[in-house]
Amino acid sequence: MGDSASVIIKPSLKEIFLTGWEHCRVILFSAPCGCGKTTTATALLAGHTVCALSAADAEFLPGNIPPDCDAVLVDNLQVLLEPERREALCNLIRSRDDLHFVLLGRGAVPGWLMPFQFAGVLLTIESQALFFDRATAQRMLEDRGIAVSPGDMSAIQRDFKGYPIAMDILCRKLKNGGAYSEDILNSAKRELFIYFDEAVYRRFDAPLQRLLVSLAPFESFHLELAKMVSGDPRAGELLGIIQRDTTMLLFDGLDTYHFWPIFRVFLMWELHQKLTDAEQRSLYSRAALYHELHDEPDKALECYSLAGEQGKVSALLVKNAEQHPGVGRYHQLQNYYFALPDDEILKSPALMCGMSMLTSLCLDYEASERWYAALQDYAARLKKTDSEYKTVQGKLAYLDIALPQRGSKGLIEVIGSVFRVMTDKQLKVPAFSVTSTLPSIMNGGKDFCEWSKKDDLLYATMKRPVETVLGRDGVGLADCAICESKFEKGEDMSKRLLTLMSRLGEIQARGTSDIEFAVVGLLARVQVSQGKARAALEAIESLREKFLDTGQARFSPNIDAMLCRIHLRLGDTDAARAWLREKAPKNDARLWAMWRYQYLTRAMVQILEGECDNALLLLARLKPYCEHCGRVMDGIHIRLLSALCMERAGDAEWKIELCGALDTCREYQFIWPMAQYGAAILPLLGACGWDADAAYLDTLVAATRAQAVEYPRFLKQEVQPMEPLSAAETQVLKLLCQNLSNQEIGEILGIKLPTVKTHVSRILQKLGVSRRSEARAAADKLRLI
Known part of the structure; x- marks a missing residue:
């Protein structure tokens, strides 16, 4: 990778090395081949008197280290297998506290060096520190006399991720001029794979080579899968050798692994060359059987498809x-x-x-x-x-x-149909989904708002038949449903709630997790209504942990959405943003009806973030579903959230949406569906002009005001910068947040470097920060880009 005089070193890596040199006597470079360990270490040691050794040499660690050296460089540490040679190196480190030791190895920190790590004597520098960032990669290209456009530079960084040897190969490919292209990328990959083949793959014995190729198709794998697809009972021992001698195999947890991504692509290349089509199909078939036996049907189907079965x-x-x-x-x-x-x-x-x-x-x-x-x-x-x-x-x-x-029109008839079907011995009826994994019975698998109009009568007449016919699915169902109905109508349901909670142990023992989630979810909503959101948070988090421990991850998406709603009330906007970024369902081309609770939660966070247009687009797509399927409760929430979006956007039609939601709530005598929006909806209730029922409105406003007192910042937008950014400053901020340098920003926008610096200075001032990294954090928090 060139001589040390011309080596490009990432500034952050140099800083790590110099800090380590000051505080530690041993620095271990632990990274796969091709990361430039030797070249980089040699360059960083320039100016020192170095004794360079290789653990691969038969005469490793001669008796005397030259008296004038201040550093010992040991390469190929992964081949140092003999205990006596390891102990000789350890004794030298212990006895010569006047020396620094720089060790280069492909494997993780070996156990025999860990005492030095625990003592604070050893610093480990891993592969990511050696990879070039964009600025360093560009300096490398410029040092080789290669000019690339900002767009090509972005593509190079995306494709090679700053992997040093790959960048070195690319420089040779681009040396003769011409733009970066797919052909150059493929040519560079092929050369890189040939290097891996010689430097890594061929150094393993045949059983280990077969194991590596067998595991190439899997992004992550368990030890049991490795044994099953390879047919090698020694798979665990072989994986241990790979981990000892390289960092190509990464450890995810107990007996779970994944390959270093670039190396996995290489192994797929080897697979297509080493195995026949029939052998590849057989490999996928064995993997499919493993996934089927472990109840992973999506992975099993993928493998069966690849196997042609x-x-x-x-x-x-x-x-x-x-x-x-x-x-x-x-x-x-x-x-x-x-x-x-x-x-x-x-x-x-x-x-x-x-x-x-x-x-x-x-x-x-x-x-x-x-x-x-x-x-x-x-x-x-x-x-x-x-x-x-x-x-x-x-x-x-x-x-x-x-x-x-x-839908649920003619509810009594629907319930009667359920009973007839479930008791008809002439039929074999599949199991029903009462809640569809939602924290509700009234708004679960079916919308039972119609039931709420006659809840006392239906509870008295249908409780016993429901629990008798539905068996485990019916345990606690009627008690939870009547409590939920009273709660939505703002009625006193404290005694009923006590009765329901007294049955929770029975539901857990004899019923289903679906009803348990509905019961705990209702309890959490009651706690939120009483201003006890933190207690609600603890209850739902505890249930989430229990479900995960018992292998019921199917509830997690809706549990996470419920936690997000509680975080919104507590003013924890960072947690809400994290949910939106990491767990919220996307507004994809094909919506999924069972995710409607999550979609509505997504809209809430978007409203908080000022993304009312995006929230409205999502809500508009859900409206036909509610109309077509008779989802009364979801329809109320959609109209309320739409009204909030439209009012904040200055659209006078918000009144139509809000009045429509009020009409529906009044029809069912619901209070909580609207009151729960508290401070966000309270000003709109007095300005919408709805006058169909003054007494009902007074009750609703009182309940809404009580929630506003408890959670005054719920769905309130955060204050924007004191002085808004100009259009030019917004453009510069977007590029700054992509980690582009001032020079790159100037090239893209066609403005001079001093102008860019002025824009950056004003952006930092307006955001109240002093560093570019802080500007990125502030921009993310304020949703400026």
């Missing part, structure tokens, strides 16, 4: 289709369902039923009804004596009740 793909999809949406992984597997040929689906009642439900959850009701009709046609061709008759009729009955577009 379409029959097993279909069998897995049929198995999943037999489950209701609260348990079945319809969203994860939807691409596999949509890829099935129609004629294959039409042969299977389970697939037709599953496709009717799946397309409905994707808000494609026309397709859902088409698959429902296909199942009806299939049923019409059966005789009552046919073995499939009961099963197919049961699936039709299930869809009649469970399909979202069937």
